[in-house]
Amino acid sequence: MDRRKFLGLGLAAVAVVPATLSATDFRSTKPDTWTAHKVDEAVKALYGDVTLIKSEDITIKVPKIASNGGAVPVGVKSDIKAKTVALFQDANPESAVAVWEVAEGTEIAYGLKIKMKGSGTVTIVVEGTDGKFYTASKAMQVALGGCEG
């Protein structure tokens, strides 16, 4: 396919994406995100081909070594004004874990417990209201893998 046409197609696809993602169920609107195996594939499926800017303003709290991979506490904090926040990791067969829609007037200060099959890196992508995408990641170890129940 001639490159110019291909790029044109890409732009057309972006134009179709709704401007606001409020009250969205990402599982139905972005199904490919959840089946993507690698983190960058999942990011692409969710946000498109975006440039991820490494940000110091995203704090990821994970235990250095999680004793139980079935319940790893993950904390995400950021002062970035955001539309959505996505959590990925590379230890499980599929990389997407959760996608938050940031409610108006609330800050990003989420906590949740996740399963990590083994040691790996947790990656957060923040979709800023400025249209830019910020990212941070943290590596951690798991003593006992958590996907086998």
Next chain:
Amino acid sequence: MGKMKIKAKKGKAKVQIKHDMLTYDQAKKKGVEANFITHISATVGDKTVFEVSTSQFLSKNPLIKFPFVGNKGEKIVITYTDLSGKTVSSSKKIK
């Protein structure tokens, strides 16, 4: 109904949902359909204050924490949907 434990006060909420969160792998081993929470949302009045789409990788009986905008005395309603299409709601007065 004991399905959800909600703690909401001073703009911070903590919710523990009772759910097996069976991943595709785990379900295959047990010979049952995978079933896990796919979406959780919280509303105060008619405003959505929190929303997350989730994968099979949340822990069994997942615990989630988030900040929200709501006043003491108002009710926060937590609703989750799982892969089987079931929707469960529970509410708690904000302290």
